[in-house]
Amino acid sequence: MYTKINEMIEKNLDQYMQMVQYMYDNPELGFKEYKAQQIMVEYLKNAGFEVETNIAVETDFIATYKSDKEGPVMAFMCEYDALPEVGHGCGHNLIAGIGIAAGEGLKAVIDEIGGTIKVVGTPGEENFGGKVELVKAGAFNDVDVALMVHPGTKNGLGGKSSALNPIKFEFFGKNAHGCKPQEGASALDAAVMTYMQINLIRQFAEPLTYIHGIIKDGGLAANVIPAYASLEYYFRAPTMKYAKVITDKAIKCAEGAALATGTTFKTTVYECPYEDTLVNYKLADMLKEKYEMLGLTDINPVNEDPIGSTDVGSVSYVCPTIQGGIKIAEDWVTGHSKELAAATVSEEGKQALNNASKAIAYVAYDLIVNKDLLKEVKDEFEKSK
Numbered sequence: 001m002y003t004k005i006n007e008m009i010e011k012n013l014d015q016y017m018q019m020v021q022y023m024y025d026n027p028e029l030g031f032k033e034y035k036a037q038q039i040m041v042e043y044l045k046n047a048g049f050e051v052e053t054n055i056a057v058e059t060d061f062i063a064t065y066k067s068d069k070e071g072p073v074m075a076f077m078c079e080y081d082a083l084p085e086v087g088h089g090c091g092h093n094l095i096a097g098i099g100i101a102a103g104e105g106l107k108a109v110i111d112e113i114g115g116t117i118k119v120v121g122t123p124g125e126e127n128f129g130g131k132v133e134l135v136k137a138g139a140f141n142d143v144d145v146a147l148m149v150h151p152g153t154k155n156g157l158g159g160k161s162s163a164l165n166p167i168k169f170e171f172f173g174k175n176a177h178g179c180k181p182q183e184g185a186s187a188l189d190a191a192v193m194t195y196m197q198i199n200l201i202r203q204f205a206e207p208l209t210y211i212h213g214i215i216k217d218g219g220l221a222a223n224v225i226p227a228y229a230s231l232e233y234y235f236r237a238p239t240m241k242y243a244k245v246i247t248d249k250a251i252k253c254a255e256g257a258a259l260a261t262g263t264t265f266k267t268t269v270y271e272c273p274y275e276d277t278l279v280n281y282k283l284a285d286m287l288k289e290k291y292e293m294l295g296l297t298d299i300n301p302v303n304e305d306p307i308g309s310t311d312v313g314s315v316s317y318v319c320p321t322i323q324g325g326i327k328i329a330e331d332w333v334t335g336h337s338k339e340l341a342a343a344t345v346s347e348e349g350k351q352a353l354n355n356a357s358k359a360i361a362y363v364a365y366d367l368i369v370n371k372d373l374l375k376e377v378k379d380e381f382e383k384s385k
Contacts (some may be wrong), residue, residue, distance in 0.1 A: 001109045001369075005361050008108035009101050009354060016097040016357075017350050019043065023093035024345050027082030030124030033059045036080040037121060040096060044119060047104050056137035057130055061121035065107050071115025072144040072374060074364040076102045077315070079125045079148075089336045091151035091328065092125065094344040094353060098149050098326075101357035106364050115368045118143065122311070129272030131311035140318045145283070145367055145377060148312070149324040149356035151344060153333055155296050156325030157284040159303025161277040161310050162210065163240035165247050168270035169194060169231040169254050173263040176225040184225035185262040188218045191229035193260065197253035198233070205246055208306055210236040232270060238306055239276050275313035276306060278384045282377045283322040286366065290359040291324075300325065320381040322363075326356040 009016075019039055026035050037059045041051050049063035078099035079092040088094075103119035110117055120139065124130040140146060171191050176184025195215060202211055213233035219226030233250065237243040251267060258265045284302050291299050315321045329343040343349055367374045 001113070001365060002362060004108040005105040005365065006358060009105040009357055009361070012101070012104060013350065013354055015043070016101045016353055017345070019100070020093045020097040020349065020353065021345050023080055023096065024088050024341065027087035029084065030081040030126055030128040030130070031057055031059055033080050033123050036096065037061060037123070040078065040080070040100060040121060043100065048107065049103070049119065055139055056133035057123055059123040060130060060134060062139060063103065063119040064116065065110065066116045067110045067114050069111070069114030071113065072368050073116040073118060073142055074106065074368065075118040075120050075140065075143040075146040076360065077131070077146055077148040077312070078119060078121050080121065081124050081126055081128070083126060083336055086336055086338050086341055088341040088344055089338060090126065091340060091344050094151045094328070094349055095148060097353045098356045101353060102147070102361040102364070105357055105361040109365065113365070113368050125311055127271050129274060129311045129314070132272050132274070132314045135314045135318055140315055143319045144374065145364065146315050146319055146321045147360040147364060149326050149360060151326050151328045151349065151352055152335060152340070153327060153329050153331050154300050154325055155291060155298060155327045156300035157287055157302050158279065158323045158325065160238070160279055160306040161308060161313055162208070162236035162238065162306040163243045163276040163313070164274040164309035165235045165240065165243040166269060166271040166273060167233050167235065167247055167250070168216070168268045169233070169265055170268070171229045171258065171263050171265045173225065173227045173261065175227040178223035178225065181225050184227070186225050187229040187263050188226040190257045190261040190263040190265065191215055191218065191231050193257035194254045195231060197257065198250045201246065201249050201253070206237070206242060208238050209242065209246060210234070211246065236309060240273070272311070274309040274311050275317055277310065277313040277323070278316040278321070278381070280320045280322060280377060280380055280384070282380050283320060283363065286363045286373070287322060287324045287359060290362045291355070293362070294355045294359060296355060317385065320377045324356070324360070326352040328352045
């Protein structure tokens with residue numbers, strides 16, 4: 001059966017790369033991926049999938065192929081939003097190609113083994129949380145396992161990610177002439193005091209907690225006491241529960257600063273919060289086995305120290321989930337860079353698409369035909385929640 005999967009992926013490899021190249025040439029920011037959505041939806045329809053769009057977000061999609069035989073539901077997740085300035089510097093165009101290839105590869109055998117394939121288009125991973133919205137819409141409720149692979153500088157089995165709580169602080173004071181500050185109340189002073197106090201929280205935070213923020217607004221003229229200022233912060237931690245603990249401490253800092261400066265403030269969640277990612281170690285073991293079968297070496301184990309955040313976390317709380325890694329560039333290439341974007345359309349990117357899509361298609365195949373394996377994966381998921 002693996003041979004049939006291989007033949008399907010290899011036969012269409014150039015077409016997958018044409019889509020990857022098209023997205024590279026036409027980068028679109030989150031929730032504005034109209035061209036990317038269109039080219040993928042058209043391809044999947046022609047490949048025999050039934051496609052639904054606008055499930056939770058205008059630029060999402062779910063392409064479904066259901067065998068006449070009952071069986072598990074395997075979902076391959078695609079990302080396709082780009083970044084400002086660097087385009088596909090996070091490699092989401094290649095993730096999209098991998099997801100489509102894996103789905104079509106498994107489709108070559110699904111009628112024989114039974115089950116359902118879903119290729120899920122998840123827009124806006126950078127900052128906007130397309131998967132979070134799809135989870136809210138119930139898109140993964142019937143999924144048994146969700147799989148994807150992210151390109152980078154290492155082959156890997158995925159890992160934990162940080163929960164992310166994005167909070168905006170807005171301060172409100174009173175304008176006055178710079179030479180008569182006593183007639184005003186400086187929102188900027190409140191913001192600066194809050195910024196300094198939040199910095200002091202870091203020493204007392206638990207390990208693997210990250211606090212980073214900016215002064216977004218601080219006034220428009222040096223000789224005017226600012227009546228408005230704002231801060232934007234990311235509070236990251238191994239769990240959302242602890243991220244909210246740190247957030248509450250930061251809000252106390254703002255309360256004190258507002259009291260001291262005679263200002264008021266409010267807080268809002270200004271971007272989509274992301275859950276931490278639950279690791280499924282059985283899925284990681286299976287992916288390692290498939291990578292080695294395909295000749296990949298230097299495979300990093302599961303990363304136990306969460307660094308960075310992803311909306312994959314939300315999916316991992318609904319069904320067993322894995323986001324592996326595949327190497328497309330050398331170590332000196334940084335993420336979110338033009339160099340990584342260029343690597344997605346290189347020969348290394350093409351080979352990575354070939355290997356990664358086969359690997360997760362193999363994993364999905366094994367889970368469908370081996371009920372004990374699927375049970376093991378699901379049992380671990382239930383215990384980890």
